[in-house]
Amino acid sequence: MTDLAEPARPAAPPRRRDAGATRAAILEAARNAFAATGYDRTSLRDIAALAGSDVALIPRYFGGKEGLFTEALKATIAPDRLRDWDRSRFSRDVAEMMAGAADIADPRTRTFQFLLQAATSPTTAPLLGRAVQERFLAPIRDWLGDEAGQERARVLAAIYIGFLVERLIRGAALEGPERTAFIERVTAVIDGVIGPG
Amino acid sequence: MTDLAEPARPAAPPRRRDAGATRAAILEAARNAFAATGYDRTSLRDIAALAGSDVALIPRYFGGKEGLFTEALKATIAPDRLRDWDRSRFSRDVAEMMAGAADIADPRTRTFQFLLQAATSPTTAPLLGRAVQERFLAPIRDWLGDEAGQERARVLAAIYIGFLVERLIRGAALEGPERTAFIERVTAVIDGVIGPG
DNA sequence: TCGACAAGTCAACGCGCATTGACATGGGCC
DNA sequence: GGCCCATGTCAATGCGCGTTGACTTGTCGA
Incomplete structure (x- = not known):
């Protein structure tokens, strides 16, 4: 270090x-x-x-x-700014972010790495789970509206995490047609979850 | 230990x-x-x-x-058994697995924890990235058929990883209506990716 | 101005670790 | 049967760690 x-x-x-x-x-x-x-x-x-x-x-x-x-x-895991997010652009913004490379300088990347580190240790994982429930799932659930309850928030969070990990492992940014297709598909997947369905 | x-x-x-x-x-x-x-x-x-x-x-x-x-x-990161999976039941099988609790005794859980550990280390992440490309993305791509190329495999892998992490953090199994709704939605999300689209 | 207490510094301790090299020993080959 | 090298054992070394306690220094109120 x-x-x-x-x-x-x-x-x-x-x-x-x-x-x-x-x-x-x-x-x-x-x-x-x-x-x-x-x-x-x-x-x-x-x-x-x-x-x-x-x-x-x-x-x-x-x-x-x-x-x-x-x-x-x-x-x-501070009180977040989910309420500020623009729901109509959310999925595409996320998709484009995921198509890029993980930027170490970005504080959000650091935050995520921190949480992932905590998730991989058996001792800290339960603590993290509780914190995520209170400070991540609950706000997303409220942001989506509570018709479908907690479950959509859970799915959305999981997908979000998955793409973050994938970006971390991938290293480089996506290029050309693969990038375009990737963004389209990720947008569609997220819209499928946060949409009315 | x-x-x-x-x-x-x-x-x-x-x-x-x-x-x-x-x-x-x-x-x-x-x-x-x-x-x-x-x-x-x-x-x-x-x-x-x-x-x-x-x-x-x-x-x-x-x-x-x-x-x-x-x-x-x-x-x-050994050669996997993706080819054995039944495509018609794949999404629901995965969804039901994800709704359960992470079983520490399950060697697959251990393997995943191991890989996730590796993902968070700057030194082992590139090695892991290459291995995932060769032994995970490529087989999935072949399994899906190559019409849409690498990108669908990437998305599928990311979603899969995300749900694994979520299950790891969650700890307990889902119960009751949330479990049902969760399984339905995860099945739909995965079908949306591996389907003809 | 000066004393008292908070804030910061420093050296040292005990511990567990990975690694090393010297030593013991088993088993295959002549 | 007896040598000899691969295989396994053991004690010792050095290092970095978290933590502790005694010490120094700055700052603020009287």
């Missing part, structure tokens, strides 16, 4: 003593680091270096590595 | 000296252990205990932990 740990940018003015700001910086660094390399491969020393802070503060402020991870997870 | 490491069943006859068999035992143990607890939480000591072997043999035979993981990954 040394590639991520930039050594406390020298030009930056030394932060005034502020426990709240330090806590926030550590939390932000933790979200990025956990998303990039997962729970086990991320050391507290990495996070502290990324936050320009000291290792010893993390057990003090968050009660340990697990506590930090839990808080980072809560902060990542 | 101590829960997995059964201490070299005492009744078993001591294996005759056979490098090939030992290697195979270690590889099999590694596949199970990596799938269950992931790369970082699995120690070579765990694997050796599971295989009834000695830790020191692993660096010798596989060049180290990473080499073992790579070989285990190769062995896991």
Whole structure:
């Protein structure tokens, strides 16, 4: 992980003593680091270096590595902006995003990687499941309208996740006719779920 | 991981000296252990205990932990049995499987967890991507018939993966009307992709 | 101005890990 | 039967980790 740990940018003015700001910086660094390399491969020393802070503060402020991870997870699955999405363009926007390459710099990519990391660990998976139910499925269900209940939200979320994984594995962006056909089909699939059916 | 490491069943006859068999035992143990607890939480000591072997043999035979993981990954992404699937029942079979709970004892679940672990690591993701292309997308494409080319296989694979992840996170099986509606919708979604369209 | 307490620093500890090299031993070949 | 190399065993080493406790320093109120 040394590639991520930039050594406390020298030009930056030394932060005034502020426990709240330090806590926030550590939390932000933790979200990025956990998303990039997962729970086990991320050391507290990495996070502290990324936050320009000291290792010893993390057990003090968050009660340990697990506590930090839990808080980072809560902060990542924040109340979302589903209500802002334009329903008429939603499926095509998603399809075009999925046809591209996974952009590491995109915070949404980081968020997703973080969640996927959490999903693959048997210890964190149940916690993630509960968080997804509360902060992801429920909002989507409300956004769709509750005629068909929770089940459409579940299917939509699953499809969405699947395309994200596929994009992650694929690496490169799609090109030419395959890209066009892919976008058309993904749009149709999503419309089939969020549509009146 | 101590829960997995059964201490070299005492009744078993001591294996005759056979490098090939030992290697195979270690590889099999590694596949199970990596799938269950992931790369970082699995120690070579765990694997050796599971295989009834000695830790020191692993660096010798596989060049180290990473080499073992790579070989285990190769062995896991084996030629599949897509050709056996009955196309007329495929979508409903998949849908009903997805409505259930993820069974940890099922080797397919372990395999999938293993692959998902690999997807989140920047080093193993490209390897996984190539393997999926060769051993998953290509067979699906052939199975579907090649009129629509690679793109339908891609979409189908993504949807399939998505539902697997959703099942993994969900934990419990679906019940009652939500289960029925879920199965109906998943069947429809899959049919929409593998159908003539 | 100065004291007190919060905030930050630093060194050290114990632990588990992968890896190494020296050593023991079984079994096939002459 | 006896050598000898492949095979397996064992102890030791070095490293990175999370965590702890003692220490220093900044900042704010009196």
